[in-house]
Amino acid sequence: MLIKGLSTQIHGKVILSDVTVNFMKGLNVILGPNGSGKTTLLRTIIGMIDPVMGEITLDEGEIGYSPAEFFPAPMRVIDVMRSGTSVRDSIYLSYLQELGMDEYREREFSTLSSGEKRMVLVAKALAEGNSVLMDEPLSNLDARNYVRLVKAMRKFSKTKTIIVTSHDVELATVADHVVLMKNGMVFKEGDPSSALTEETLSTLYDVKMRRVKVGERIIFVKDISNI
Template sequence: MELVIDKVSKKFKNKLAVNNFSVSLSNGIYGLLGPNGSGKTTLLRIIADVVNPTEGNIYLDGKSKKVLEEDYRDLIGYMPQDMGFYKNFTPEKFLYYVSELKDIDKRVAKEKIVELLKLVNLENDKDKKIGRLSGGMRQRLGIAQALLNDPEILILDEPTAGLDPNERIRFKNLIANISKDKIVILSTHIVSDVEFIANEILIMKDGALIGKAIPSEFTKQLRGKVWSRAITEDELYELDSKYKIVNTYRDEDSIVVRIVGDEKPLECAKAQEPNLEDVFFYYFSHKAEGEAL
């Protein structure tokens, strides 16, 4: 299966949210990385056929999404960033409701709902009202509804928001296990969500695709651009205003900073082996702010 996003752009009034985005995807897990406001959510809505692009098109195995219409949508499983739930529904009732919207046979839906409630660890909470569930539990329910029709293209927008560390691990294992024979697009600004499960990383900035590669290729490009040095607490503020500091940690009486940049930032700074978090901070300021488009 091949999904081709061909020169897709989306403009809202004077804001170009997606800018001439082109990429070809086959079966596997793709991590879509970018800061808030980079256009990730708008791109996923276009792929999920929720909104239409201003320009460009999407093709599945050479056929236009516009021609495929319902046949295309039948292959999509979509978890939006902000799931709309009926608070008085129970998880089980909500999944039955979504299965009817997706026109899934009732007998098939019954078996699938039992399977998915177990898969996302909600089987013991299936009769609770959604309004009483925690944010993490509602997030897991959102993942379950996206899987109801056993989609071939699974689109997940910030799926781990609200999950605790154990739930994050469970989610990543879940995605790794179900990704066979599927295209999975996972949008996030949290690098650890995709670092070890994504086959390829797509980096998005200002609505455009600025890089596509396997994680090790991105980290290889950053060799010689990641440094660490022990400093005093008084030096931290000054350095933070001058350099991109990925993280800091205390080591006895000093603070060790990890910095990314094209030039060696300080005397006695030691070169470090890059990781994907360094890549993210290299391309995007860690102070980036704004709402997702």
């Protein structure tokens, strides 16, 4: 999926400015502070927002989208999964099972916790698309569902183009491709080893970030030692 020279405006305000990025098959993670244009980029890709300039070249196949917002209508989980598509129930159920949510399929969607709702919407997006866009899917997840979802992302990214917006730097460390956005522009991109450094993350978030080795893994944490 190729994004080239993409610019958008909402009510006359520039939200994205000359964004160029090539999302490949695998796990693509977009990091950036609030208001950096992450959600607008996803919404522009799926056609919810019209660009004022630029090109979007989509991969073949359908796009699955997991929004940050939830369905307000009273519906069962299985009906939420079915809405707006013709994917077979057996496929939906396999993804619900993969994310540990199959036992909730007859539950009213509105009765689920915010984290459970998010897992359902991610399962729906994974079932529907060869390209899958997820807007902050890790928000409000407990530790078990967090790990379960990251494992699912890694598993299905072998055959799908998965694009995730997040504030979670830890997720970005296990991505195939990282895009850092700030002020509506691509600040830096590349594989985690090149894109994620103390300097780039500190500049991205305007706060000191420290690189920490935990076992065989490298993570980044906010430096609050002087607070």
